[in-house]
Amino acid sequence: DQQVKQNSPSLSVQEGRISILNCDYTNSMFDYFLWYKKYPAEGPTFLISISSIKDKNEDGRFTVFLNKSAKHLSLHIVPSQPGDSAVYFCAASASTGNQFYFGTGTSLTVIP
Amino acid sequence: DSGVTQTPKHLITATGQRVTLRCSPRSGDLSVYWYQQSLDQGLQFLIQYYNGEERAKGNILERFSAQQFPDLHSELNLSSLELGDSALYFCASSVGNLAGEQFFGPGTRLTVL
Numbered sequence: 001d002q003q004v005k006q007n008s009p010s011l012s013v014q015e016g017r018i019s020i021l022n023c024d025y026t027n028s029m030f031d032y033f034l035w036y037k038k039y040p041a042e043g044p045t046f047l048i049s050i051s052s053i054k055d056k057n058e059d060g061r062f063t064v065f066l067n068k069s070a071k072h073l074s075l076h077i078v079p080s081q082p083g084d085s086a087v088y089f090c091a092a093s094a095s096t097g098n099q100f101y102f103g104t105g106t107s108l109t110v111i112p
Numbered sequence: 113d114s115g116v117t118q119t120p121k122h123l124i125t126a127t128g129q130r131v132t133l134r135c136s137p138r139s140g141d142l143s144v145y146w147y148q149q150s151l152d153q154g155l156q157f158l159i160q161y162y163n164g165e166e167r168a169k170g171n172i173l174e175r176f177s178a179q180q181f182p183d184l185h186s187e188l189n190l191s192s193l194e195l196g197d198s199a200l201y202f203c204a205s206s207v208g209n210l211a212g213e214q215f216f217g218p219g220t221r222l223t224v225l
Contacts, residue, residue, distance in 0.1 A: 002154075004154070006154075032212075034213065036216075041218070042218055042219075043114060043116070043202055043204075043216030043217050043218050043219050044155070044202070044216045045114065045216065046213050046214070046215070049213065089154065089155065091155075095210065096210065097168075097210070098160050098167050098168035098209065098210060099145070099157045099160060099168050099170055100157065100214070101157070102147075102154040102155040102156075102157075103154050104153060104154040105154060
């Protein structure tokens with residue numbers, strides 16, 4: 001059973017516009033969430049995180065929003081750049097747990 | 113460069129065979145995690161070791177086993193390989209035992225023919 005879902009396998013955005021990547025989860029015990037970015041032939045790299053005590057976390061062009069009641073989080077990239085083209089994974093865990101549950105990823109293409 | 117190394121980068125083998133994948137965590141990290149990524153799938157957590165001890169188990173098949181050595185490197189052993197085991201296998205490391213930011217290696221691509 002997939003506890004973390006990324007329902008959009010791919011997304012294309014024009015350079016300079018906003019990219020919005022979505023993620024839904026089912027387990028109400030999850031209270032820590034991360035986004036990873038993955039380029040081809042490389043391992044995922046950490047991008048940004050958020051804990052359930054917050055509903056927003058910003059780091060430069062990247063902002064993650066958390067809606068606990070909807071069990072939904074989103075990653076906003078503004079402005080989008082061609083170098084942002086990659087696969088983005090969201091992951092969730094319970095703070096007392098040892099493991100992360102990953103979504104299936106969204107492939108973002110930023111068109112110059 | 114995450115500081116996590118994995119060898120080999122690619123591995124091609126036949127069904128029924130056994131292989132060993134190796135991971136060296138970042139300096140100072142005590143936890144090692146193994147993940148499997150099959151085609152069009154997310155990262156499936158397999159197993160975690162912390163300072164030499166198994167701490168969490170995910171969707172790891174009985175044909176698979178892992179260990180973490182005193183120098184903290186880890187090996188994932190896959191035996192009686194099947195076609196469906198073809199995947200990318202990632203190792204990640206983190207400082208602590210509980211789930212937190214993990215640093216991933218470049219992965220080992222296993223192809224079973």
